[in-house]
Amino acid sequence: METKEAQPIQLISLVVPFYNESAVIDAFFREVPKVLASIDYSDYEIVCVNDGSKDDTLAQLSAAARLNARIKVVDLSRNFGKEAAMTAGIDIATGDAVIPFDADLQDPPELIPDLVRKWRDGHDVVVARRIERSTDTFAKRQTATLFYRFHNIIADVKIPENAGDFRLMSRQAVEALKRLPENRRFMKGLFAWIGFQPAYVDYARRPRIAGKTKFSGWRLWNFALEGITSFSTLPLRIWTYIGTLSALTSMLYALYLVVRTIAHGRDVPGYASIITAVLFLGGVQLIGIGVIGEYVGRIYVESKRRPVYIVRSVFQASGGDE
Ligand code: UDP
Ligand code: MG
Numbered sequence: 001m002e003t004k005e006a007q008p009i010q011l012i013s014l015v016v017p018f019y020n021e022s023a024v025i026d027a028f029f030r031e032v033p034k035v036l037a038s039i040d041y042s043d044y045e046i047v048c049v050n051d052g053s054k055d056d057t058l059a060q061l062s063a064a065a066r067l068n069a070r071i072k073v074v075d076l077s078r079n080f081g082k083e084a085a086m087t088a089g090i091d092i093a094t095g096d097a098v099i100p101f102d103a104d105l106q107d108p109p110e111l112i113p114d115l116v117r118k119w120r121d122g123h124d125v126v127v128a129r130r131i132e133r134s135t136d137t138f139a140k141r142q143t144a145t146l147f148y149r150f151h152n153i154i155a156d157v158k159i160p161e162n163a164g165d166f167r168l169m170s171r172q173a174v175e176a177l178k179r180l181p182e183n184r185r186f187m188k189g190l191f192a193w194i195g196f197q198p199a200y201v202d203y204a205r206r207p208r209i210a211g212k213t214k215f216s217g218w219r220l221w222n223f224a225l226e227g228i229t230s231f232s233t234l235p236l237r238i239w240t241y242i243g244t245l246s247a248l249t250s251m252l253y254a255l256y257l258v259v260r261t262i263a264h265g266r267d268v269p270g271y272a273s274i275i276t277a278v279l280f281l282g283g284v285q286l287i288g289i290g291v292i293g294e295y296v297g298r299i300y301v302e303s304k305r306r307p308v309y310i311v312r313s314v315f316q317a318s319g320g321d322e
Contacts, residue, residue: 007041012116013095014046017085021103022055023210028103029064029071035109039116046071049089052079062315069317077310082214083185084309086165090174092314098174100165100187104208106135107166114201115168123199124170125191130162132204140220147224155231159192160200167191167198183302186223186230193231229294236295239288246281 014036018025036044048071050058058075065071074092076085086100097119101107111128118126133141148161165187169177176194215223228235 010042010097011095012036012039012042012044012112013093013098014044014112015049015086015089015093015098015100016046016103017049017051017082017089018053018057018061018103019051019079019082019085019214020053020055020057021211022053022057022060024104024208025057025060025064027209028105029068031105032101032109033068033070035112039113042116044070045093045095047074047089047093048072049074049076049085051076051082051085065315066317071316073315075312075315077312080309083187086187087185088309088311091178093174096171097168098171099168102164102166104211106206106208107164108203108206111166111201111203112168118199118201119168119170121199124173124196125194125198126168127160127163127198127200128166129160129200129202130164130205131202133162135205135207143220143224147227151224151228151231154228154234155189157189157193157231159188159227160198163188164205165191170196172196182230183304183306183308184226184230184298185308186227189227189231225294229298233295235291239291242284242288246284250277 014032016028021028032046033044036042036046048061048065050061050073058073061071061073065073072092074088076088080088090098090100097116099112099115101109107128115126115128136144145161148159152158152161169191173194173196176196177190180190180193182190
């Protein structure tokens with residue numbers, strides 16, 4: 001890349017959460033530092049967050065950090081989940097640009113120089129967009145599409161379809177992100193919420209190089225619920241409309257009954273319609289209470305104001321901090 005002389009050195013931080021990733025660490029450190037070192041006018045740091053792994057991930061990360069002072073290891077006190085681990089890494093990263101990145105190399109590291117180039121062209125946020133994700137299972141792709149459609153219909157802040165967490169954020173964007181105080185962090189939504197008119201770079205998502213995914217069907221379902229309840233109150237508000245509609249309908253029906261009784265006299269039958277109405281309304285009310293419960297639960301968790309994560313230790317070989 002040709003640039004003007006005397007360009008200042010910029011620090012690029014890669015933030016990588018690791019949860020039981022023992023099988024991929026070798027390959028990760030074989031590939032990634034090489035790519036980062038090749039970017040002109042820049043230095044790099046790799047913030048590795050050990051998210052309470054139960055295998056030897058931490059030992060391997062520490063070993064790698066002893067050999068390379070640009071590697072920082074942040075050890076969390078237990079498994080807090082990917083969103084919290086990423087938050088920890090982003091808080092600790094000091095770079096002019098910060099890039100969240102998966103440990104399993106599903107996102108190609110070769111794309112990082114492209115992200116940096118667009119950032120230097122003046123974009124505060126550069127999102128890596130998956131144009132092709134045939135490496136994910138059919139079911140995962142379908143449910144992901146469905147989730148994005150549904151989320152974007154009901155949420156005020158749209159999240160770009162096919163964008164994961166892989167992106168570059170300028171220092172300014174990172175500082176904006178850090179100002180969001182919520183405890184339950186649905187990062188894709190928070191990333192979108194800060195705005196900054198992202199630029200895009202397209203790529204094809206690769207299969208995991210080793211190990212297996214940490215997100216099972218049930219975990220993904222809960223993740224989707226988290227996303228929707230974090231960024232929309234429509235599920236709550238909709239009950240006002242459903243309630244109004246059913247109240248209006250029953251009023252009309254009552255009116256009809258009065259008129260009919262005056263015209264034709266009283267009749268006894270009607271058990272079927274009564275029990276149907278009772279069961280239907282009972283069901284509707286239970287769903288409504290369930291949705292309210294979901295939000296009350298969120299308020300409860302947020303109101304405790306617990307920290308998002310707890311750091312047990314941070315390790316970096318000397319000579320690394322500049
Ligand atoms: N991860 C984490 N904590 C968790 C689950 C996952 O830090 O509780 C990390 C994991 O080590 C990996 C990234 O999040 O670096 C993405 O996880 P994975 O590849 O399993 O998700 P997928 O790509 O299948 O969506
Ligand atoms: Mg993965």
